[in-house]
Amino acid sequence: MSDEPQPQPPNQGWAPREPQAAGEGQTEGPEAPETSGKAKKPKRPKRTGWRRLIPTWRIVLSTVVVGLLLIVGGFFLGYHLVQIPAANALATKQSNVYLYADGSVLARDGEVNRESVGLARISKDAQHAVLAAEDRDFYTESAIDPMAMVRAGWNTATGKGKQSGSTITQQYVKNYYLAQDQTVTRKVKEFFISIKLDREKSKAEILEGYLNTSFFGRGAYGIQSAAQAYFGVDAKDLTAAQGAYLASLLNAPSQYDVVAHPENRPAAEARWNYVMNGMADKGWISPSDRAAAKFPKPKQSTVSTNMSGQRGYVVNIVKKYLTENDIVDEEELGRGGYRITTTLQKDKQDAFVKAVDDKLMSQLDKKERKVDGYVRAGGASVDPKTGKVVAMYNGIDYVKQYTPNAVRRDFQVGSTFKPFVFTSAVENHSETQSGQTINPNTRYDGTSERPVQGWSGGRYAPENEDHRDYGHVTVREATDKSINAVYAQMAVDVGSDKVKQTAIDLGLSPDTPELTPSPSIALGVATASPLDMAEAYATLANHGRHSTYTLVEKVMKDGKQEVELPERREHQAVSRQSADTTTSVLRSVVQNGTATAAQAAGRPAAAKTGTAEEDTAAWFAGYTPDLATVVAVMGQDPKTAAHKPLYGAMGLARINGGGAPAEIWSQYTRNALKGEPVTDFDLQLQEGADVTAPPSGDASDEPGDGDESGSSDPDEESTGDEDGSGSETPGDSGGSSTPPGDNGGTESDPPSTGGGTPTTGGASTEPGPTGGGDGGGDDSSNGGTGPGGGGDTDGAGGGDSDTTAGTVAGIPVTPRRQ
Numbered sequence: 181m182s183d184e185p186q187p188q189p190p191n192q193g194w195a196p197r198e199p200q201a202a203g204e205g206q207t208e209g210p211e212a213p214e215t216s217g218k219a220k221k222p223k224r225p226k227r228t229g230w231r232r233l234i235p236t237w238r239i240v241l242s243t244v245v246v247g248l249l250l251i252v253g254g255f256f257l258g259y260h261l262v263q264i265p266a267a268n269a270l271a272t273k274q275s276n277v278y279l280y281a282d283g284s285v286l287a288r289d290g291e292v293n294r295e296s297v298g299l300a301r302i303s304k305d306a307q308h309a310v311l312a313a314e315d316r317d318f319y320t321e322s323a324i325d326p327m328a329m330v331r332a333g334w335n336t337a338t339g340k341g342k343q344s345g346s347t348i349t350q351q352y353v354k355n356y357y358l359a360q361d362q363t364v365t366r367k368v369k370e371f372f373i374s375i376k377l378d379r380e381k382s383k384a385e386i387l388e389g390y391l392n393t394s395f396f397g398r399g400a401y402g403i404q405s406a407a408q409a410y411f412g413v414d415a416k417d418l419t420a421a422q423g424a425y426l427a428s429l430l431n432a433p434s435q436y437d438v439v440a441h442p443e444n445r446p447a448a449e450a451r452w453n454y455v456m457n458g459m460a461d462k463g464w465i466s467p468s469d470r471a472a473a474k475f476p477k478p479k480q481s482t483v484s485t486n487m488s489g490q491r492g493y494v495v496n497i498v499k500k501y502l503t504e505n506d507i508v509d510e511e512e513l514g515r516g517g518y519r520i521t522t523t524l525q526k527d528k529q530d531a532f533v534k535a536v537d538d539k540l541m542s543q544l545d546k547k548e549r550k551v552d553g554y555v556r557a558g559g560a561s562v563d564p565k566t567g568k569v570v571a572m573y574n575g576i577d578y579v580k581q582y583t584p585n586a587v588r589r590d591f592q593v594g595s596t597f598k599p600f601v602f603t604s605a606v607e608n609h610s611e612t613q614s615g616q617t618i619n620p621n622t623r624y625d626g627t628s629e630r631p632v633q634g635w636s637g638g639r640y641a642p643e644n645e646d647h648r649d650y651g652h653v654t655v656r657e658a659t660d661k662s663i664n665a666v667y668a669q670m671a672v673d674v675g676s677d678k679v680k681q682t683a684i685d686l687g688l689s690p691d692t693p694e695l696t697p698s699p700s701i702a703l704g705v706a707t708a709s710p711l712d713m714a715e716a717y718a719t720l721a722n723h724g725r726h727s728t729y730t731l732v733e734k735v736m737k738d739g740k741q742e743v744e745l746p747e748r749r750e751h752q753a754v755s756r757q758s759a760d761t762t763t764s765v766l767r768s769v770v771q772n773g774t775a776t777a778a779q780a781a782g783r784p785a786a787a788k789t790g791t792a793e794e795d796t797a798a799w800f801a802g803y804t805p806d807l808a809t810v811v812a813v814m815g816q817d818p819k820t821a822a823h824k825p826l827y828g829a830m831g832l833a834r835i836n837g838g839g840a841p842a843e844i845w846s847q848y849t850r851n852a853l854k855g856e857p858v859t860d861f862d863l864q865l866q867e868g869a870d871v872t873a874p875p876s877g878d879a880s881d882e883p884g885d886g887d888e889s890g891s892s893d894p895d896e897e898s899t900g901d902e903d904g905s906g907s908e909t910p911g912d913s914g915g916s917s918t919p920p921g922d923n924g925g926t927e928s929d930p931p932s933t934g935g936g937t938p939t940t941g942g943a944s945t946e947p948g949p950t951g952g953g954d955g956g957g958d959d960s961s962n963g964g965t966g967p968g969g970g971g972d973t974d975g976a977g978g979g980d981s982d983t984t985a986g987t988v989a990g991i992p993v994t995p996r997r998q
Contacts, residue, residue, distance in 0.1 A: 276518045278495055280526040281570075281733060287491035292516070293409070294401035299388040302403055302415045305465070306423030310391060310403075312458030313427035313451075315348040319383050352390040395511050396426055397433030398481055410478040420465050421473045424455040434503075434510060439478050439582070440496075449475050480582050490533060492578025497587055498522055501731045505746055508735065518743075521734040523568035528561060528852045532571040535848035540813060540840045541576065543830045554815040554824040558585025559844070560711040561809040561852065564718040567727025567748070569711065570807075571852065581818075589693055589709045591797040591814050591823065594790030594837070595662040596713060597683070597704035599720065599762050601671050602655065604682035606866050607758040610674040618673065619866055620765050621873040624658055624666040626650030632699050635672045640699045642668045654873050659765050660773030662789065664703055671702035685753040687715035687726055704790055710810045717801050718808035720766075721786075723864075724759035725752055760863040767861070768872075770802070777842035778802055781849040784860045789837030796823040800841035805859045807849060811841040 235243075278286045299307070311318050346354070353373045396406035404415045406426050411418070418426070428451040429436050436448040452475055460470040487495065498520060503510045508518065536557050544552040561571040575581040604610070605618040613633050616622055628644040642664045644650070650663055658666035671679050676697035684690050688708050695706040708716075711729065719726040727750045735743035766786035769775045775787040778800075787802025801810040813835055815824035826835045835841075 276513065276516050276520060278491075278498060279519070279521045280524055280529070281522065281568075282526060283521065284526055286522065286524065286526075287495050288486060289399065289495055289516075292401050293399045293405045294392070295404040296392040296402060297404045297415055299384055299391075302388075302391055303418045303423065305420040305459075306403060306407075306415060306418040306426065307387065307391070308459050308462070308464035309420060309423035309427040309455055310430070311348070311387075312424070312462065312464070313430060313455045314351070316458055316462060318348050318387065321347065348390050349386050352386055352393065394430055395433055395514055396429045397437050399514065401514075409481070411476070412479055419476075420456070420459060420469065421452075421476045424452050424459070424473075425476050425478065427455050428452045434500075437478070439480060488577055488579045490529065490572070490574060490578070493574035493584045493586070494522070494524065494572065497572070497574075497584055498731055502735070507732070507743060507745060517738050519736040519739060520732060523570060523731055523733055524572070525570045528571040528848075531851040532559060532561065532573045532848050535844045535851070536573050539843040539847060540830070543840070545831075549828060549831065551815070551824070551826065551828045552830070554817060555826065555829050556581070556585055556814040556816050557812070557844070558588065558710045558814065559809065559811040559848075560586045560709075560714040561807060561848070562711075562714045562718040562729060564721035564803065564806070564808050565727075567715070567718065567729045567750070568733075569714075569729055569731050571809075571848075572711070573811075583821075585710070585812070585814065587709045587711050589689075589707050589712070591707055591812065592694070592705055592792035593708050593713060594704040594792050594797070594799055595664075595667075596788050596790035596799045596801040596810070596837070597706060598659065598662065598667045598702060598790075599766060599788055600683040600686060600716070601667055601674065601679050601702045602659065602765060603686070603720070603754055603758050603762045604679045605670060605674045606761050607682060607754045608674060608678050610678075612673050613669075618655065618670065620656040620761065620768075620869045621654050621871070623652045623654055624663075624669060626653045626658060626661075626663045626666050628665055630665045630669075632669045632672050635699055637698060640668065642700070642703060654875075656765055656768050656872065657875055659788070660769050662774055667702040668699045671699050676701050682754065683716065685726065686719045687729075687753075688712050705793070710812050713799075713801050714808055714810040717803050717810060719753050720759045720762055721803040721805065721808045722759075723756040724754040725750055756864050757866050760861075761866040761869045763861055764863055764865055764869060766802075774836075774838045775800070775802065775842060777838055778846050778849075780843070780846040781853075783849065783853065783858055785849070786861070787842075787845070789842065791837055795825045795827060795834050798826065798835045798837045798839065798841050800837045800845045802842075802845055802849075804849060804853065805861055806853060806856065809845055809849060811844045811848075813841050 275288045277288055280286050315321075392402040392404075394403070395401055396403070396409070398406075398409040400406040400409040403418075403426060406429070407413050407415045407418050407422070410426065410429075411422050413422075425448075428448060431451055432447075435441060435444050436451060438445045438448050456465075456470055456473055459465045460467060465473075499510075499513060502508045502513060502520070536559070540555065540557055544555055546553045556575065557573060558575070559571075559573040560569060562568065563570055572586040574584040574586045602618075610618050612618060612622060612624075626644070627649045628647045629641045631639055631641040644664050645662075650658075650661065650665075653661075653663065653666065655666070655670070657663075676699060679701055680695055680697045683692075683695065683706075688695065688706070689712060692712065693707045695701070695708075715726075715729045718729075727748065730748065732745060735745065737743055763786045766775075766788055767784070769789075770778045770785050770787050774789045775785075778785045778787045781804070783804045785802050785804050787800065790799035790801070791797070792799075795815075797812055797814045799810065799812045803809065813826065815826045815829070816822070817824050827833065829835050830840065832839070
């Protein structure tokens with residue numbers, strides 16, 4: 181082996197730190213590298229297309245870090261900047277002032293009804309009930325619940341209803357320290373104050389403050405006032421069931437008051453069960469106590485004397501109007517500071533009260549007649565041109581009778597609904613079963629319990645008042661005498677669904693109870709309120725133009741900020757011809773029919789009377805060109821609130837719409853319009869309606885002598901000729917037939933009920949379940965009034981046995997039953 185150094189293999193995988201000198205260490209020949217020096221690193225390709233829009237991980241990471249720093253910094257900054265403020269002005273809350281249209285004071289709703297108490301003076305059951313309703317983890321959770329806030333925001337945004345994600349601490353901060361406005365600034369303050377408050381006050385202190393500042397309805401702030409307002413006990417004596425009811429009210433204070441709003445009882449009970457179940461789930465009450473618990477019955481509301489008379493009714497109705505129309509939030513209104521100018525006119529309001537006192541209340545003797553203790557009255561008066569409510573009557577005294585009778589919807593309106601049927605007939609160009617256009621002179625068969633023709637819903641044969649038969653009469657006569665048989669048939673001829681829509685167009689609420697499309701709709705089985713009916717009749721008086729009624733002229737907050745009111749809306753609900761033709765028919769009712777007492781108003785008037793089934797209510801609805809007013813006299817047991825018949829009230833056999841209600845209407849209208857010029861109706865009538873057909877020669881049409889049966893001999897086999905021949909004497913079964921054309925004029929048309937020629941001998945030639953049969957026999961043995969109940973019982977055209985003759989505007993008048 182040689183001692184000389186041996187050649188080494190070239191280094192691989194690394195390069196010398198220093199560049200080598202030229203030629204140094206290089207191998208000559210074909211094995212030498214093609215290039216010399218350091219190799220270049222390949223460049224990263226540029227991002228193109230949509231990839232340019234995606235941030236790199238470095239940008240994302242930087243953004244997250246910076247965002248977290250900003251959030252943390254903002255939190256600490258906000259925590260140090262937002263201080264716990266002094267209590268808001270609720271402790272020195274103002275009263276709301278309600279004014280008549282002329283600016284005079286109508287009522288003040290008083291100072292805040294609140295009595296603060298310590299937590300030791302609030303029963304544990306009541307405390308737990310509130311926690312079960314509002315915040316079941318109150319004692320273990322932090323001051324805020326971010327997840328609940330996110331969930332509530334999402335539910336609200338997705339249309340699942342406005343929801344709150346606030347803890348009790350947050351709600352207390354809002355009630356006690358902040359305003360109720362829904363702004364970002366307020367929510368941010370609420371967030372930081374809640375965190376600070378949770379560190380500075382105990383849970384017990386926060387719960388005590390919340391229970392003393394929360395609003396429970398009936399003007400009660402704080403659980404002590406609420407316990408007295410609803411149950412007449414102190415907060416320390418509240419049971420679990422009572423506490424759960426009060427806790428339920430926090431969700432919807434006035435709507436869950438089952439005394440003021442009995443229609444909302446199912447919703448209130450559902451909320452109450454939710455609270456009670458929550459208490460059981462948390463172990464605050466035993467399963468046996470939960471099972472034994474029953475929904476408590478709150479007492480009637482009691483108010484201070486500044487709400488006596490009509491004032492309390494008006495204040496509550498106006499409050500409801502403001503909240504339901506989203507003018508003022510209920511809780512904000514409860515805090516006060518509002519100056520509310522109503523549309524009520526003091527002179528008209530006083531005139532309404534005096535008319536009810538003079539014509540009804542002063543005639544009652546509750547000691548001698550038990551039924552007189554059932555008598556209630558309600559009414560409303562509307563300016564047809566503006567839709568403004570100018571007067572209301574709700575009861576003898578808000579402190580004594582809590583229910584507002586002007587706006588209640590639980591008594592049938594009776595035959596005051598019939599004008600809507602005729603209006604719908606004219607509006608829809610309706611025809612009878614035999615193809616005759618319906619107008620005031622169209623003839624119908626007025627035989628009591630005559631089955632309606634053309635109705636596919638089953639047999640329906642309504643009776644007239646006292647089973648009176650009228651033979652063939654014109655629509656005008658049928659309206660004068662309020663004949664049920666005629667109007668039930670007309671409702672079918674028009675289409676009961678169209679009748680319903682016309683009533684809604686005129687002003688009735690689509691939610692009116694019992695407003696269902698069937699023949700019985702014509703008899704007034706619907707239970708609209710006097711205010712609803714006044715709004716609809718005002719539309720007729722205004723030539724078919726409907727203005728949504730309004731109760732409020734102006735609202736001011738703290739004497740300087742005017743609250744925006746809804747824009748007044750008016751539209752042509754029905755054609756002028758339809759409304760005016762109805763007016764012409766209703767004018768006949770005042771001149772010749774059941775509403776003659778309205779002549780005492782001394783002004784041109786159109787009106788209709790009505791009676792609820794079993795005489796539980798009597799109605800009078802009428803209008804002049806300047807004023808539409810509806811009056812209802814109702815029967816209600818003061819203890820059970822059950823509807824009661826008015827037989828014997830005021831010492832009369834019965835109260836009819838043409839009696840006390842008409843007399844109240846007349847006196848009120850005369851005094852309310854005193855000093856204003858007398859104006860007549862300017863009518864544009866349906867073709868042919870300007871000519872009045874002669875009345876029928878039926879003997880039963882004439883005023884009688886007290887025989888309410890409508891027949892000279894109740895044992896006669898025949899009570900009327902139903903074959904459409906228009907015989908002179910329905911009770912004469914052996915008489916010859918006289919064609920309807922013998923009376924001349926528009927009476928030459930065949931009967932609208934579809935009756936055929938006299939040779940048929942049947943009630944009608946129209947197909948139906950009861951076609952044919954004997955010649956006008958009484959159908960009363962075949963059943964009652966069919967679907968929809970008995971409906972209205974008014975409509976006798978003969979003499980009254982329970983009223984006495986009197987004078988109207990100095991002219992002797994033979995009284996009629998409505």
